[in-house]
Amino acid sequence: MKLSIVVPVHNENENLRPLIEEIESAVAGLGKHEIVYVDDGSSDDTLSRLGALKASFPALRVLYHIRCCGQSTALRTGIKAANGEVIVTLDGDGQNDPANIPAMLEAWRELKKADQGRGALIAGYRRNRKDTGWRKFSSRFANRIRAALLGDATPDTGCGLKLFDRSLFLELPYFDHMHRFLPALAQRAGAKVVSVEVNHRPRTLGISKYGTWHRLWVGIWDLMGVMWLQRRAHVPEVEEV
Numbered sequence: 001m002k003l004s005i006v007v008p009v010h011n012e013n014e015n016l017r018p019l020i021e022e023i024e025s026a027v028a029g030l031g032k033h034e035i036v037y038v039d040d041g042s043s044d045d046t047l048s049r050l051g052a053l054k055a056s057f058p059a060l061r062v063l064y065h066i067r068c069c070g071q072s073t074a075l076r077t078g079i080k081a082a083n084g085e086v087i088v089t090l091d092g093d094g095q096n097d098p099a100n101i102p103a104m105l106e107a108w109r110e111l112k113k114a115d116q117g118r119g120a121l122i123a124g125y126r127r128n129r130k131d132t133g134w135r136k137f138s139s140r141f142a143n144r145i146r147a148a149l150l151g152d153a154t155p156d157t158g159c160g161l162k163l164f165d166r167s168l169f170l171e172l173p174y175f176d177h178m179h180r181f182l183p184a185l186a187q188r189a190g191a192k193v194v195s196v197e198v199n200h201r202p203r204t205l206g207i208s209k210y211g212t213w214h215r216l217w218v219g220i221w222d223l224m225g226v227m228w229l230q231r232r233a234h235v236p237e238v239e240e241v
Helices: 016-027 046-053 071-081 098-112 133-150 166-171 178-188 212-231
Strands: 003-009 033-040 060-065 086-089 120-125 162-165 192-197
Touching: 003 016, 003 071, 003 098, 016 033, 016 046, 016 098, 033 046, 033 071, 046 060, 060 071, 071 086, 071 166, 071 178, 086 098, 086 166, 098 120, 098 162, 098 192, 120 178, 133 212, 162 166, 162 178, 178 192, 178 212
Parallel strands: 003 033, 003 086, 033 060, 120 192
Antiparallel strands: 086 162, 120 162
């Protein structure tokens, strides 16, 4: 089994080396792996720095979008290009802790024992978030509304740290901002989903690229779309004669 760690970034030049070093340290004992960075149309020197870092980190691969296409599209680009059967995603701002990856992989292995070939997804749960009070309040509010309407039983879908089968992701319907609904979409496909508590850290370098109000208004439309998808889902039990 090969592990692919996919990291989408946009203007994160200060966070590149520290996070890559942490990822390498976290997965060093987990066997074959690759680290796939996707530069989503950065306007700073993120891309050139990533190119220079390839000499120091043989497992590092670098893809880039000429224009910014958004986090979901960057994730999809990286996952489609990945060579691993198992995907780990995390944000490029350093707030997700790569040290949680081994425990998430073990949880995935336990879940796989009864997945019946439909895949499994482990979602990070930032119980003790290191964000501003307004950001934490808006996320709790959004999570409660989403959970009530989608019934995905996932306390924190906004956490960028997730682990899942690559084949599962490639079966999911693609749309912009889909990364915020991965647990519900995975359940719609018949996959098992479990949340695991993970460490969350304050951002120490750079600034956030996502605004609360933008996420709120876009999320309303996306939420209605996912509800529509759920109501039209069928997961057949297939047997061969």
